[in-house]
Amino acid sequence: DSGVTQTPKHLITATGQRVTLRCSPRSGDLSVYWYQQSLDQGLQFLIQYYNGEERAKGNILERFSAQQFPDLHSELNLSSLELGDSALYFCASSGGQGESRSSYEQYFGPGTRLTVT
Amino acid sequence: AQKITQTQPGMFVQEKEAVTLDCTYDTSDPSYGLFWYKQPSSGEMIFLIYQGSYDQQNATEGRYSLNFQKARKSANLVISASQLGDSAMYFCAMRVSNFGNEKLTFGTGTRLTIIP
Numbered sequence: 001d002s003g004v005t006q007t008p009k010h011l012i013t014a015t016g017q018r019v020t021l022r023c024s025p026r027s028g029d030l031s032v033y034w035y036q037q038s039l040d041q042g043l044q045f046l047i048q049y050y051n052g053e054e055r056a057k058g059n060i061l062e063r064f065s066a067q068q069f070p071d072l073h074s075e076l077n078l079s080s081l082e083l084g085d086s087a088l089y090f091c092a093s094s095g096g097q098g099e100s101r102s103s104y105e106q107y108f109g110p111g112t113r114l115t116v117t
Numbered sequence: 118a119q120k121i122t123q124t125q126p127g128m129f130v131q132e133k134e135a136v137t138l139d140c141t142y143d144t145s146d147p148s149y150g151l152f153w154y155k156q157p158s159s160g161e162m163i164f165l166i167y168q169g170s171y172d173q174q175n176a177t178e179g180r181y182s183l184n185f186q187k188a189r190k191s192a193n194l195v196i197s198a199s200q201l202g203d204s205a206m207y208f209c210a211m212r213v214s215n216f217g218n219e220k221l222t223f224g225t226g227t228r229l230t231i232i233p
Binding site: 002031033035042043044045048055056058088090092094104105106107108109110111113 | 150152154160161162163164167169208210212218219220221222223225226
């Protein structure tokens with residue numbers, strides 16, 4: 001158990017709908033990352049938050065947005081869903097900035113499997 | 118831009134043998150880190166081992182060790198005395214810090230199958 005929790009575990013929805021994925025980082029971790037794993041694109045970085053602020057953006061579509069709340073949990077919002085958005089969405093957390101090696105280690109949650117029909 | 122290359126799509130290894138999974142990377146940044154993750158069929162991503170670019174010694178975690186050859190830009194994972202439970206996808210990943218941006222870039226993975 002990595003200590004990172006994600007809900008829901010599975011999500012089935014229709015095209016055009018909107019969903020929210022939730023992530024709680026490991027206790028004490030300030031950084032939260034979102035990744036998408038699909039068969040055709042592999043594992044891709046979407047976005048990073050550090051202590052409530054957006055720190056980096058990757059290949060995140062405009063239809064997707066995220067935020068990190070004061071209690072450090074994060075939500076990834078996916079809207080106007082398309083069939084191609086079907087994927088496994090991971091949240092990861094780490095200690096954030098700092099030079100200790102443990103602050104760089106990213107621990108992943110169990111993922112949310114999204115199926116768009 | 119950072120790139121991770123894993124050239125072995127699949128490997129079959131006899132139980133109890135040692136396994137080496139290949140990973141090469143490309144970056145021009147002098148400060149970076151390399152990760153290995155295991156993804157069993159259940160789907161979760163399990164952190165195995167981390168190596169920083171300035172670490173003097175190769176990282177080890179139990180049966181896992183990272184053979185870090187900086188000049189060759191390779192970071193191979195070595196699993197000693199393989200077990201049936203080691204059957205999974207293995208991903209190599211790299212982080213390059215850029216003003217606090219700690220995103221990971223992943224390779225395409227190697228599917229390891231341990232044969233009894």
